[in-house]
Amino acid sequence: DSGVTxxxxxxxxxxxxxxTLRCSPRSGDLSVYWYQQSLDQGLQFLIQYYNGEExxxxxxLERFSAQQFPDLHSELNLSSLELGDSALYxxxxxxxxxxxxxxxxxxxxxxxx
Amino acid sequence: xxxxxxxxxxxxxxxxxxxxxDCTYDTSDQSYGLFWYKQPSSGExxxxxxxxxxxxxxxxxxRYSLNFQKARKSAxxxxxxxxxxxxxxxxxxxxxxxxxxxxxxxxxxxxxxLQVTL
Numbered sequence: 658d659s660g661v662t663x664x665x666x667x668x669x670x671x672x673x674x675x676x677t678l679r680c681s682p683r684s685g686d687l688s689v690y691w692y693q694q695s696l697d698q699g700l701q702f703l704i705q706y707y708n709g710e711e712x713x714x715x716x717x718l719e720r721f722s723a724q725q726f727p728d729l730h731s732e733l734n735l736s737s738l739e740l741g742d743s744a745l746y747x748x749x750x751x752x753x754x755x756x757x758x759x760x761x762x763x764x765x766x767x768x769x770x
Numbered sequence: 771x772x773x774x775x776x777x778x779x780x781x782x783x784x785x786x787x788x789x790x791x792d793c794t795y796d797t798s799d800q801s802y803g804l805f806w807y808k809q810p811s812s813g814e815x816x817x818x819x820x821x822x823x824x825x826x827x828x829x830x831x832x833r834y835s836l837n838f839q840k841a842r843k844s845a846x847x848x849x850x851x852x853x854x855x856x857x858x859x860x861x862x863x864x865x866x867x868x869x870x871x872x873x874x875x876x877x878x879x880x881x882x883x884l885q886v887t888l
Contacts, residue, residue, distance in 0.1 A: 659817070690875065700861065700878035715876050745813060749876075759805065759865070759876060761815035 660684065663748050663762035671770055675736040678765045682750030688712075689731040690751075690759065691723055695701055695744040706731055707753075736767045772797045772866050774879035781884050783852045789836070790846040791882045793862030799823075802866040804845040805876065806836065809859040818860075821845060852886045859883050 660683035670676055682689050691703040693716075702715035706725035717723075719737075725731040735742060749761045773796040783789035796803065806818040820827045821836045827838045837846040849856055862879045 658812075692876075699880055700863075700876075702875040702877070705875060715875060734846060749815075760817055761807070763814045766813070 658761065659760040661748060661750050661760050661762035663746075663765050665765060666763060667766050667768075669768045669770060670738060672738055672740060674738050674769075675734065676734040676738065676767065677738035678735070678746055678748075678767075680731045680733070680748030680750075680762060682731070682748070683760055686752050686760075687729065688751045688753060689725055689729070690749040691717075691731070691733050692747040692749065692761075693742075693744045694747060694764075700746075700747075703733070735767070740769050743767055743769045772799070772802075772864050772877045774862050774864050774877055776862055776879035778882045779880075781882055782887060783849075783884065784887055785854060786851055788848060788850045789852055789884065791849070791860050791862075791884065793845045793847065793879060794842050795845060795862075795864050797843075797864060797866050799866040803865055804813050804836070804838070805863040805865065806834070806845075806847045807861045807863060808856075809861060809881070811858070815861075819847070849884075854886050854888075857884060857886045 662681040664679045687708045690705045697761045703717040704723050705713040707727050720736050723733045743762045747764045749757045749759045775794045802823045804821045808816045819831045819834045821838045833850045835848045859881045861881045863876045
């Protein structure tokens with residue numbers, strides 16, 4: 658168990674809908690990262706938050722947004738969903754910007770039908 | 771920009787043998803970290819080992835060791851005494867700093883699927 662908790666584990670939704678994925682980082686970790694893993698794109702970095710503030714953006718679509726709350730949990734919001742958004746979404750956490758470890762949650766498998 | 775290259779899409783190894791999974795990287799950052807992750811068929815990403823660019827000794831964690839050759843920009847993972855449970859996808863990743871120097875992210879390779887046989 659990595660200590661990073663993601664909910665839900667599986668999500669099936671229709672095109673055009675909006676979903677929220679939730680992540681609780683390991684105790685003491687201030688950085689949260691979101692990644693998308695799809696068959697055609699591999700593992701892609703989406704966005705990073707550090708202590709409530711956005712620190713880095715990767716290949717995140719405008720339809721997607723995220724935030725980190727004062728208790729350090731994070732949510733990834735995906736809207737106007739398309740079939741191509743079907744993927745495994747991971748959250749990871751580390752202690753600081755420059756952690757020597759980055760622990761991943763078990764992922765949320767999103768299927769858009 | 772950072773790039774991770776894993777040239778072995780798939781590897782086979784016999785149980786109890788050692789196996790090396792290749793990883794080369796490209797970065798202009800002076801300071802960076804290299805990671806290896808294991809992803810079994812269940813999907814979770816399991817952190818295995820980390821090597822900092824300024825670490826003089828190769829990292830080891832149990833049966834995992836990282837063969838770090840900075841001049842060659844390679845960070846190969848060596849798994850000793852392979853076990854059936856080692857069958858999984860293995861990803862090499864790098865963390866560097868973005869141009870502003872204020873954030874870090876992991877860039878992943880495409881992975882190597884390892885199959886351990888009897």
